[in-house]
Amino acid sequence: MMILRRCGMLVSGALLITAAAGQASAQQTPDGAPAGWPEPVMDSQIFTFFMAERNEYQIDDDNQFYVWDAQGWIGGDYNKLWLRTEGEYVLDQGKLEAADLEVLYSRTITPFWDAQIGVRSTFEPAQAWDGVVGVQGLAPYFFEVEATAYVNDEALQFTLEGAYDLLVTQRLIAEPRVEVNLSTHDIERRDVVSGFSELEAGVRLRYEIIREVAPYVGFEYVRDEAAEDDKDSLRFVTGLRLWF
Amino acid sequence: MITRRRMLKTASTAGLLLAAQGLLPAWARNVAGAVPASGPRTGPHEFDLTIAETPITIDGRTGSAITLNGGVPGPLMRFKEGETVTIRVHNRLPEDTSIHWHGILLPFQMDGVPGVSFPGIRANSTFTYEYPVKQYGTYWYHSHTRLQEQLGHYGPMIIDPANPDPFAYDREHVIVLSDWMFEDPYRVFAQLKKMSHYYNFQKRTVGDFFEDIATAGLGATLKDRDAWGRMRMDPTDIADITGAVYTYLINGHGPETNWTGLFTPGESVRLRVINASTMSYFNVRLPGLPMTVVQADGQNVEPVEIDEFQIAVAETYDVIVRPESDRAYTLFAESLNRSGYARGTLAPREGMAAPIPPLRPRPLRTMVDMGMDMKDMDMGGMQMKDTAPPGMAGGGHAMPEGGRMDHAGHSSMGGHGAEHGGRVGSMMEEAGPIVARHGPDTHGPGNTTIAHVERNRLAEPGTGLEDVGHRVLVYTDLRSVTPFNQRPAEREIEIHLTGNMDRFMWSFDGKKFSEVKAPIPFRHGERLRLIMVNDTMMEHPIHLHGMFMELENDHGQYIPRKHTVNVKAGERMSLLITADAPGRWAFHCHLLYHMEMGMFRVVEVSPHEGRA
Numbered sequence: 110m111m112i113l114r115r116c117g118m119l120v121s122g123a124l125l126i127t128a129a130a131g132q133a134s135a136q137q138t139p140d141g142a143p144a145g146w147p148e149p150v151m152d153s154q155i156f157t158f159f160m161a162e163r164n165e166y167q168i169d170d171d172n173q174f175y176v177w178d179a180q181g182w183i184g185g186d187y188n189k190l191w192l193r194t195e196g197e198y199v200l201d202q203g204k205l206e207a208a209d210l211e212v213l214y215s216r217t218i219t220p221f222w223d224a225q226i227g228v229r230s231t232f233e234p235a236q237a238w239d240g241v242v243g244v245q246g247l248a249p250y251f252f253e254v255e256a257t258a259y260v261n262d263e264a265l266q267f268t269l270e271g272a273y274d275l276l277v278t279q280r281l282i283a284e285p286r287v288e289v290n291l292s293t294h295d296i297e298r299r300d301v302v303s304g305f306s307e308l309e310a311g312v313r314l315r316y317e318i319i320r321e322v323a324p325y326v327g328f329e330y331v332r333d334e335a336a337e338d339d340k341d342s343l344r345f346v347t348g349l350r351l352w353f
Numbered sequence: 354m355i356t357r358r359r360m361l362k363t364a365s366t367a368g369l370l371l372a373a374q375g376l377l378p379a380w381a382r383n384v385a386g387a388v389p390a391s392g393p394r395t396g397p398h399e400f401d402l403t404i405a406e407t408p409i410t411i412d413g414r415t416g417s418a419i420t421l422n423g424g425v426p427g428p429l430m431r432f433k434e435g436e437t438v439t440i441r442v443h444n445r446l447p448e449d450t451s452i453h454w455h456g457i458l459l460p461f462q463m464d465g466v467p468g469v470s471f472p473g474i475r476a477n478s479t480f481t482y483e484y485p486v487k488q489y490g491t492y493w494y495h496s497h498t499r500l501q502e503q504l505g506h507y508g509p510m511i512i513d514p515a516n517p518d519p520f521a522y523d524r525e526h527v528i529v530l531s532d533w534m535f536e537d538p539y540r541v542f543a544q545l546k547k548m549s550h551y552y553n554f555q556k557r558t559v560g561d562f563f564e565d566i567a568t569a570g571l572g573a574t575l576k577d578r579d580a581w582g583r584m585r586m587d588p589t590d591i592a593d594i595t596g597a598v599y600t601y602l603i604n605g606h607g608p609e610t611n612w613t614g615l616f617t618p619g620e621s622v623r624l625r626v627i628n629a630s631t632m633s634y635f636n637v638r639l640p641g642l643p644m645t646v647v648q649a650d651g652q653n654v655e656p657v658e659i660d661e662f663q664i665a666v667a668e669t670y671d672v673i674v675r676p677e678s679d680r681a682y683t684l685f686a687e688s689l690n691r692s693g694y695a696r697g698t699l700a701p702r703e704g705m706a707a708p709i710p711p712l713r714p715r716p717l718r719t720m721v722d723m724g725m726d727m728k729d730m731d732m733g734g735m736q737m738k739d740t741a742p743p744g745m746a747g748g749g750h751a752m753p754e755g756g757r758m759d760h761a762g763h764s765s766m767g768g769h770g771a772e773h774g775g776r777v778g779s780m781m782e783e784a785g786p787i788v789a790r791h792g793p794d795t796h797g798p799g800n801t802t803i804a805h806v807e808r809n810r811l812a813e814p815g816t817g818l819e820d821v822g823h824r825v826l827v828y829t830d831l832r833s834v835t836p837f838n839q840r841p842a843e844r845e846i847e848i849h850l851t852g853n854m855d856r857f858m859w860s861f862d863g864k865k866f867s868e869v870k871a872p873i874p875f876r877h878g879e880r881l882r883l884i885m886v887n888d889t890m891m892e893h894p895i896h897l898h899g900m901f902m903e904l905e906n907d908h909g910q911y912i913p914r915k916h917t918v919n920v921k922a923g924e925r926m927s928l929l930i931t932a933d934a935p936g937r938w939a940f941h942c943h944l945l946y947h948m949e950m951g952m953f954r955v956v957e958v959s960p961h962e963g964r965a
Contacts, residue, residue, distance in 0.1 A: 142468055142937070142955075147449065149468035149939065151499060152865045152951030158547045186799065186858050186865070220801045220853050221585060247855060250582035276558040320544075320551050352547070 157183045158352070163313075165348025166200075167329065171339070173200040176346075182215065191215040191225060191245075196233070208232040211241055222246035229259055235298040237261065264294035264301065280317045284325075286310070300335040308332040315350055323350040378428050380527050381604040384613045384703045387524040388429065388511070388625075398438050400430065402452070404474075404506065405445035411600055412607030416535045418505035419446065419496070425605045426529045426629060427494070427508025434489045434515040440482040442474055449473040452482070453497040453898070453939075454510065455667060456651055456916035459484040461936025461961070464898055466497045469939050469955055473498060489514035490651020491625040491669045493529070500631075502945055503538040507531065507629040512651070519834055520647045520656060522673055525623040526614040530664070530686050530695050532599040532633040533607075542946060545593060549857045552595045555690060555715045556587065580720065584802065586890055588717040589690075590854060591816065593946060594632045596693025601633065601686065603697040611706060612697035618679050622699065623647075624672050628664040631945035634689035634892070634919075636663050636818060637670075639682045639699065640710055644672035646826055650915045652901075653834040662826035663689070663815035665894035665919035667943040670826075674699070681705035689816060691715045716817030721784045722890045722922035724791065724804025785810035788925050789886075796863025796888065800851035803888045807925035811906050815921070816892065829906050831913040837903060838931055839910050842882035846873070850887040850895070850920060850942070850952070858950060859942065865951020872957035873940065875932035883928045887920045893947065894919050897956065899938040902928040917943055935961030 159181030167174040180193040196208035213227030222244050229239040243257030252271050259266040272286040290307040311329030318324070324347075331342045380388045407420040421427025432438050444450045451473050453465040463484045467473030474480040489512045496506035509527045534541065544551045565574040581588055606612040616622045624644075628635060638644075638661040645656045648671035656673075664670055664686075676682060681700035688694060691712045698706055720727060785808040795803055814825035852859040859865070875881065883902065885895060894917050901914035905927040912929070920926050935958045942952035 143472075146468045146472045148867070149466055149497075149955075150866050150941075150949045150951060150953045152949065152953070153867045154546075156543055156546045186856065217798045217856070219798050221855060247585055249585060251585060276556055278558055278560075279554040279556060320548060 153185060155183060155185055157181065160350070160352035162350060163348060164351060165325075165346045167344040167346045169342045169344040171342075172202075174198060174206075174344070175200060176348075184215070187217045189215040189223070191223075191227070205233045207234060213241060213243075215245070218244075219246075221248075225257075231299065234300050237299055239266070261296075263296045264292050264303070266293070266301065266306075267291040277314075281314065282317065282323075283312060283314050284327075285312045300333075302334045304334075306334050311344075311346065313346065313348075321352050324348070325350060378424060380429055381424060381426060381529070381606075381612075383606065383610060384615065385526060385604070386615050388527050398436055400438065400440045401443065402427065402440060403443045403445055404450050404452075409505065409605070411533055411535075411602065411605075412609040414535065416533075419450075419501050420505055421508050425505035425507075425533075426531065427506070429527060430494065430508065430510040432486045432510070432512045434486055434512055437483065437485045441479055442482065443479045444474045444476060447476050449475055449498055450501060450506070451496055451498045452494050454482075454484075454492065454494050455896070456490075456492045456669075457484075457510075458487050458899065458901075458934065461899060461934065461938060464936075464938065466898065466939045469937050486512055488512060488651065489518075490648055490653075491527075491627065491671050492651050493627045493629055493667075493669065495629065497939070500538040500542065500945065500949065502629075503532075503534065503631045505533070509625070509627050509629075511625065518647070519653060520673065521621060522623040523620040524616060525625060526699075527604070528614075528624050528626045528684065528697070529602075529604050530626065530628045530630060530633075530635050530637075531602045531605075532594070532630040532688075533602050534594075534598045534600070536598050538631075541594060541598065542949070545857045545946060549593070549854050550587065550590070552593065552597045553587075553589060553690075554595070554597055555591075555692065556589045584723065585855070586718070586723065586802065587854075588719070589715065590718060590891065591690035591716060592632065592634070592688065592692070593857075593944070595690055596688060599633065599688070599693060601630075601635075601688060601693050601695035603684065603686065603695045606697070608694060608696040608709075613703060613705070614684075614697065614699050615703070616676055616699055616701060618677055618701055619675075621673050621675050624674065624684075625669065626664060626672065627669045628666055630666050632666065634663060634665055634815075634894075635686040635695065636661060636689070636815075637684075637686045638662075639674060639684055640707070642674050642676055642682050642699075643824075644674050646830070647671050647673055649831050649913055650901075650917060652914045654913055655832040655834060655911075657826065657830045657832075658824070659826045659830070660823035661818065661821060663818055663919075665892065665917060665943075667894050667896055667917040668915075668919065676701075681707040683707040683709055685710055687712060689716075691817070713817070713821075718816075718890050718922065721808065721810075722816075723802060724806055724808075724888065724923035726787070726806045727784075784808060785813055785924070791886070791888070794863075796849060796851045796860075799853050799856075799858045799860050799865065800863045800888060801853045801855065802890060803849075804886055804923040804925070806923070807886050808923055809926075810921040810924040811904075811926070813921065815919070828904060828919075831904065831906060832908045833911045833913045836910040837912070837914065838880070838929075840880045840931070842880050842929055844879060845882045845884060847884040847886065848873075850885060850889055850893050852889045852891075852947070852952070854889075854891075857946075859944075859947040859952035860950075861952060861954055866953040867951060869954065872937065872955040875930075875956055875958040877932055877935050877958050877960060879932050881930045881932060883930055885918075885920050885924075885926045885928070887922055887924045887926075890922045892919055892921050893952070894943040895941070896943045897930070897938065897940050899934040899936065899956075899958075900930055900932065902930055904928055932958045934958055937961070 161179040163178035175198040178195045182189040182191045191213040193211040197206045209231040211229040213225040215223045215225045218224045225243045231237040239259040239261045245255045248254045255270040257268045270288040275283040288309040313325045313327030315323040315325035326347045329344045409418045451465045461470045464470040492510040495502045603612045684697040686695040787806045788809045789807040791803045811828040818825045851863045896917040938956045940954045940956045941948045
């Protein structure tokens with residue numbers, strides 16, 4: 110309940126920002142057409158997008174997990190409200206290990222890049238808020254990149270994520286993906302250690318039955334510096350990528 | 354809004370289906386004898402068009418369409434030059450509609466663009482178009498409202514000349530090419546916005562990579578991938594919407610149905626070819642039958658004999674063929690990216706068919722399309738082999754008539770079993786000449802690439818037709834029969850065609866329509882030079898309403914008049930316009946989804962009624 114209320118608050122706040130930004134560049138019809146005539150083209154539409162990029166079951170020597178990594182946006186060509194959420198649930202222990210939600214205002218700044226600013230609410234392993242600044246887009250050689258800085262009163266954290274689509278066939282696609290997390294300080298209650306704190310590197314092979322629906326299998330290597338004993342984990346993953 | 358789901362509900366009655374078939378006009382039926390010969394008008398000068406949702410059948414599958422008098426395409430509107438026509442349009446849709454008379458010179462209030470020339474035709478109301486017919490030729494008409502054109506709202510139009518045509522023929526057929534989808538076009542529109550490559554199933558794969566290494570060598574292949582990767586552009590990006598959702602039609606019939614036009618051996622048959630597609634260019638040919646082009650965009654041109662032509666969206670070409678033998682000929686219209694085809698037959702009798710040629714391998718974009726300066730690039734290996742040929746081999750301009758494009762082995766591009774041999778070298782000099790260089794403005798985040806070098810590509814046959822081994826129509830072939838205005842231009846306007854494929858944004862000068870504050874001003878009576886530079890890597894069919902554009906293709910006073918010009922990737926094109934039509938006119942890319950995304954402007958010729 111608490112979580113839901115907080116999400117609602119976040120989203121409505123960001124909606125306001127996005128609406129204000131949209132207003133600032135409010136599009137004016139070329140003059141001359143009498144009032145009441147329709148727009149000749151529909152080039153200012155608002156679209157929505159949601160993708161569960163990772164929506165998967167993972168298993169290593171010790172544990173089984175459910176992992177999600179989803180994002181979506183609503184907006185026009187230049188201004189968008191962007192949501193990102195990630196989390197991990199340990200199935201054997203019935204425990205939500207990590208979960209967060211980011212609500213960002215996203216602005217198209219160059220042909221391939223969006224600048225983003227907003228907040229992250231972390232629910233697990235501990236309740237926390239961060240300010241978020243980042244860029245997201247397509248780097249040369251078709252690497253999908255997210256580079257994000259998180260600010261709070263305990264530390265400055267950075268996350269760099271990169272992914273690449275390798276077409277085996279038109280529908281069978283291998284996707285290597287790497288995520289690195291860094292931090293300036295330890296934040297013990299949030300399982301964050303200073304310096305290099307976490308690495309995820311994996312490859313997933315998906316089959317796009319239709320573009321929106323793609324089951325996949327793969328492997329992921331996770332290195333978690335904050336883990337007490339077993340810092341390394343090699344996991345088999347299987348999941349279903351979905352978007353609409 | 355008419356969504357596909359809602360329409361399908363209305364499409365379920367079998368009785369309605371039969372009715373719809375019966376309503377098809379004679380020229381569009383499965384087997385067409387001929388369009389009634391031109392001559393003095395016998396019918397009235399008044400017409401009624403009813404626009405409604407109607408189920409139609411394409412190759413045995415039922416879908417729901419926006420029909421005109423019950424059919425897709427709509428009825429053949431046949432006028433006579435010099436008369437005044439009255440057309441009452443009854444809108445039976447639950448939403449606004451419109452009809453734009455494509456390429457017709459008329460008072461702007463009759464031009465039919467909602468929000469520009471009139472408010473549109475409201476649901477369940479009637480609008481009466483009335484205008485004098487001041488020209489001759491083959492044209493068409495279509496909705497200018499949202500995506501209605503994609504749902505079947507288009508039809509052909511013929512204006513018989515006041516003076517006889519300067520060429521003879523015994524029989525004529527109308528060939529309306531179009532792209533039909535059973536999906537909801539508004540959904541397709543949204544999919545492109547979310548994932549611009551959604552409909553491209555011809556991308557380069559890991560297999561293509563190794564195949565290229567095998568044929569061109571590792572270094573050259575890596576260089577090629579490096580060039581495209583650095584730009585973040587995909588050379589297989591030929592068409593935004595493909596055969597993955599489209600069924601390509603001739604006169605409303607899919608390839609299976611095989612629309613057949615009859616002829617008697619020995620006759621001259623005039624084919625009035627109209628590309629009424631929303632998004633699809635076609636390569637048109639009749640294997641075994643040369644074609645003589647006599648009209649382009651409704652304007653008579655000096656006859657030129659060819660074997661194939663590429664028709665941009667919204668263009669029309671009239672060709673004459675003379676089938677001598679008692680056999681069938683396939684009328685083959687292959688989509689630009691070769692993901693499908695429209696197919697019909699010309700035959701002496703009903704029920705005959707000729708072999709259907711295989712689809713040729715899909716072409717690839719080139720560094721010329723990207724507007725790259727080849728001098729700055731490594732000329733070795735892959736750049737030449739894989740990326741250079743389509744544009745580079747696009748010659749023909751420097752070659753004698755009939756001898757164009759005869760590079761043995763240069764038949765096709767790219768992976769998928771394309772022939773790779775013998776493509777290195779020899780085509781560099783054949784790209785159109787560089788005529789200008791791009792300025793420092795990169796047109797903002799709505800634009801991905803610029804044409805660093807701007808080429809004159811009028812003598813090139815178009816994407817994928819560089820090496821087909823037979824005669825292909827090029828824009829420099831078009832020479833008007835009659836001389837036109839020789840007044841020099843008093844003013845020059847330069848417009849850049851821009852876009853961002855990754856985000857599916859389309860614009861002029863980096864700004865979509867809703868971002869500009871005022872129309873493009875023309876002064877009534879002035880003579881203008883319109884220069885268009887295509888900074889994107891794909892071709893765009895650009896259409897100006899109300900006035901012809903004279904294509905500066907080096908034929909002096911005989912330069913051809915066009916209502917729609919195909920501006921190739923990286924091209925700098927020059928056109929002359931006499932601003933003799935006061936009013937507000939649309940100017941846009943005729944790829945429907947590009948237009949709706951904002952590749953659209955209003956041109957205002959002032960002064961005009963109600964505006965100084």
